[in-house]
Amino acid sequence: MDAQTAENTVNTVLGPVPAQELGVVAVHEALLSVVPGAEYAFDVTIDRAEIFETLAEKLKDFRGHGGGTIVDSTGMFHGRDVRLYEALSRTTGVHIVASTGQGPEEMLGGYFLTPQTNPPTPWPAEKFADLFTKEVTEGMVVPRVERRGAAGLVVTAATLAGMTATDESLFRGAARAALSTGVPVSIRFGNDAVRDLEVILDEKLPADRVVVGGLDRKDAVAVGAPLEVARRGAYVAIDHVGTEDERHLGDKERVALVAQLVEAGFGERILLSSSATGVAKGHDGNDMPYSYVLSTFAPLLKAQGLSDEDVQRILVDNPRELLSVR
Amino acid sequence: MPRVNTVLGPIPAEELGLVAVHEHIGYGMPGSELDTKWWKTPEQRYDETVPKLRRFHEYGGGTFVDATGICNGRDIDYYQSLSEKTGVHIVASTGFVGGDTALPFFARASVEYLAEHFIHEITVGIGDTGGKAGIIKVGVSRGGRMTDLDKRIYRAAARASKATGVGILTHLAIDAENAIAIFNEEGLPLDRVLFGHVDDGVNADKTRDTWIAEQGGRIGFDTFGYETELPDPPFWARPRKERLDHFLRFISGEGRIKQVLASADANCSPLGWPGVKGHTVNYIFEDLIPDLRAAGLDETAIKTIFVDNPADFLSIKN
Structure with a gap:
C-alpha cells in the first residue's frame, strides 16, 4: 500500500470514510428500490419504519458474514432515501x-425528455x-x-434494445461528472457493453474509473465482452451472483468466468455483487x-482453485480502488 | 342533490360559485423536483400563493380547479391547508396532463390498472390525505398526436368517469377524432368531457373546436392571459384580441354558450418552470370578464360561462 492509498477516502452517506475501512464491498446492490x-x-404503501426494519435486518446479515460496505446503485430517481440510509448505516455499522x-x-x-x-x-x-456533479x-x-x-x-444505464440518443447524453454527462469530481462511474450497458463503455472513455475518463455492470449477462459473455472490457482497463462487474434465469449465467458459469479473467491476468479488474x-x-x-x-459464492471460487489472496482482491481491494475519490 | 369533490370533502354544486376551471396551484414536469434551480421554501410557496387565492375570493371567486396531474407536483395536503385558510x-x-408526464410505473400500467387507480383517488382518496379527486385529467403528449400511452390513459379515464360520475378535463384538444373515438367506444357521454386549451397559441389552428362541440363535447377556452403582449410570453402565447375574437366567434354559434368554459391556466407558484410573471388566476376578474362585458355579454351570459356550466360539468353524475 502506498501513501496515496492510505489517504484515500470514499463518500458514504455519513461522510468521507478512509478507503481502508470499507472492508468487503458489494458494489451493485439496491437498498430501497422504487x-x-x-x-x-x-396500492403501494411506503412504511418507512417497516422498510427500515427490513433493510436493517439484511444489512446486519451482510455484516454478520463479514461484509463492510454496500453500494446502493439505484441512482437519484429510483427510491433513494438518503436520510433513511444514514440511520441504517449508524444502526448497523455497515x-x-x-x-x-x-x-x-x-x-x-x-x-x-x-x-x-x-x-x-x-x-x-x-x-x-x-x-x-452537484x-x-x-x-x-x-x-x-x-x-x-x-x-x-x-x-x-442504456436501453436494453440499444443506446438511445438520450442514453448517450446520460453516459456522457455521467462521465463528465466523474471526471470533474473524482468519483467513479457505474454503467449498465444496452446491447453492446464495449461500445457503451467507449462512449464513457470518449469523454477522457480513465478506464480505471469505470465499472461495467451486467457482464454476467449471457449476451455479453457470448461476444467476449468481459475480457474485452478488462482489456480496456475498466472494471468488470459480475453482479447478478446468485441469479439463475434465462438472461444470465448460472453461478457455476460465473465461477468459470472469474477464473478465466484471473487466469488472463485481470484479477485486479473483477468485481462481484448480487444486484x-x-x-x-x-x-x-x-x-x-x-x-x-460471501456466504455462498466465495467458497465456490476457492473450490475452483482461487487463492484467498485472489478472493480478497476481488471483494476488498478492487472496490476500494474503484470507490476512492481521486 | 348534485355534489362535487373538493380536497376538503364533497360540497353541493350550488356552493361552487364562480369557477376557475383549469388552473394550477403549482405545476412542474416530473423530475423537476430533482433540479434545485426551481426549489422554493414553503414560506415562499405560501407567500406567492395565498394572496392570489385571497384576491380570487375577494373578487367573488368560489372554486379553483387544480388541473395538475399525479406526477406534476400535485400536493393534496398543501391544497387542503390553502383551501381551509383562504375559503376558496x-x-x-x-x-395525467399527458402520457409524457406519467412516470414509468404508470406508463407501464394497463388500462385496467390506471382506471382502478383513478377510481380509487375519486372514491377513496388520494394517498392518505383523505382528499378525493373531483376531476380526471388527460392530455395529448408533446408532438401533436396522441401516443399509445395517451390513448390508454384516455380509455382508463373514460371508464373511471363512467364508474364514478366525475368529468374529464383534457390538456389540448388536438387529435380529437382519436379522443372521441375512445370515449364513444367506452360509452361515455361527451358532455362529461371538457376539451381544454382549444385557444392555445400553438394549437388553436389545428383544433376542431366547433366539430367537437357538434359531437357534444364541452369546450375550454382556458389559456386566457397567455398573451404575446406580455413582456416575456411563453411559446404558447397568442395575441389578446385574436383569442378574444376566437372565443366570441365560438359562442356566437347556436347553443354553444352552454358548452363553453373559460379559465386562465395560471400557476400560483410554479414548481418546475419560471412561470409567467404577472399572469394569475385573477386575469379572469381583472381582464377577461371586463373584456366580455365590453364585447356586449350580459350578466346572464357571464353566469352561464363561469357558474352554471362548470357546476353542471363538475357535478358527480351518478
Whole structure:
C-alpha cells in the first residue's frame, strides 16, 4: 500500500470514510428500490419504519458474514432515501455508499425528455453532467427539501434494445461528472457493453474509473465482452451472483468466468455483487441476501482453485480502488 | 342533490360559485423536483400563493380547479391547508396532463390498472390525505398526436368517469377524432368531457373546436392571459384580441354558450418552470370578464360561462 492509498477516502452517506475501512464491498446492490411513480400508486404503501426494519435486518446479515460496505446503485430517481440510509448505516455499522445518476431513458421524468420548450428537446450531456456533479459536490437531493451527503459514484444505464440518443447524453454527462469530481462511474450497458463503455472513455475518463455492470449477462459473455472490457482497463462487474434465469449465467458459469479473467491476468479488474433489492416497491425486485457472495459464492471460487489472496482482491481491494475519490 | 369533490370533502354544486376551471396551484414536469434551480421554501410557496387565492375570493371567486396531474407536483395536503385558510374551494385532479408526464410505473400500467387507480383517488382518496379527486385529467403528449400511452390513459379515464360520475378535463384538444373515438367506444357521454386549451397559441389552428362541440363535447377556452403582449410570453402565447375574437366567434354559434368554459391556466407558484410573471388566476376578474362585458355579454351570459356550466360539468353524475 502506498501513501496515496492510505489517504484515500470514499463518500458514504455519513461522510468521507478512509478507503481502508470499507472492508468487503458489494458494489451493485439496491437498498430501497422504487419504480418512479410507484410512490403515488394507490396500492403501494411506503412504511418507512417497516422498510427500515427490513433493510436493517439484511444489512446486519451482510455484516454478520463479514461484509463492510454496500453500494446502493439505484441512482437519484429510483427510491433513494438518503436520510433513511444514514440511520441504517449508524444502526448497523455497515458503510453505505449512495449514488447519483439515472437511466435508461425510459426511467426519466418528462422534465428531462419533453421540457417546456418549443421544440421539447431532451436534455443534453452538459446539463446531466451539472445535475450529477452537484450531487457529489453540494450533496444529494431530497426532492424540494434539502441536499444531504455526497454521492459516492455516478450510475447510469442504456436501453436494453440499444443506446438511445438520450442514453448517450446520460453516459456522457455521467462521465463528465466523474471526471470533474473524482468519483467513479457505474454503467449498465444496452446491447453492446464495449461500445457503451467507449462512449464513457470518449469523454477522457480513465478506464480505471469505470465499472461495467451486467457482464454476467449471457449476451455479453457470448461476444467476449468481459475480457474485452478488462482489456480496456475498466472494471468488470459480475453482479447478478446468485441469479439463475434465462438472461444470465448460472453461478457455476460465473465461477468459470472469474477464473478465466484471473487466469488472463485481470484479477485486479473483477468485481462481484448480487444486484439484490432490499425493499422493492412497484416491481418484484431481486430478493437475495446481500451476504450471498460471501456466504455462498466465495467458497465456490476457492473450490475452483482461487487463492484467498485472489478472493480478497476481488471483494476488498478492487472496490476500494474503484470507490476512492481521486 | 348534485355534489362535487373538493380536497376538503364533497360540497353541493350550488356552493361552487364562480369557477376557475383549469388552473394550477403549482405545476412542474416530473423530475423537476430533482433540479434545485426551481426549489422554493414553503414560506415562499405560501407567500406567492395565498394572496392570489385571497384576491380570487375577494373578487367573488368560489372554486379553483387544480388541473395538475399525479406526477406534476400535485400536493393534496398543501391544497387542503390553502383551501381551509383562504375559503376558496379547491378541486383536485386524478390522471395525467399527458402520457409524457406519467412516470414509468404508470406508463407501464394497463388500462385496467390506471382506471382502478383513478377510481380509487375519486372514491377513496388520494394517498392518505383523505382528499378525493373531483376531476380526471388527460392530455395529448408533446408532438401533436396522441401516443399509445395517451390513448390508454384516455380509455382508463373514460371508464373511471363512467364508474364514478366525475368529468374529464383534457390538456389540448388536438387529435380529437382519436379522443372521441375512445370515449364513444367506452360509452361515455361527451358532455362529461371538457376539451381544454382549444385557444392555445400553438394549437388553436389545428383544433376542431366547433366539430367537437357538434359531437357534444364541452369546450375550454382556458389559456386566457397567455398573451404575446406580455413582456416575456411563453411559446404558447397568442395575441389578446385574436383569442378574444376566437372565443366570441365560438359562442356566437347556436347553443354553444352552454358548452363553453373559460379559465386562465395560471400557476400560483410554479414548481418546475419560471412561470409567467404577472399572469394569475385573477386575469379572469381583472381582464377577461371586463373584456366580455365590453364585447356586449350580459350578466346572464357571464353566469352561464363561469357558474352554471362548470357546476353542471363538475357535478358527480351518478
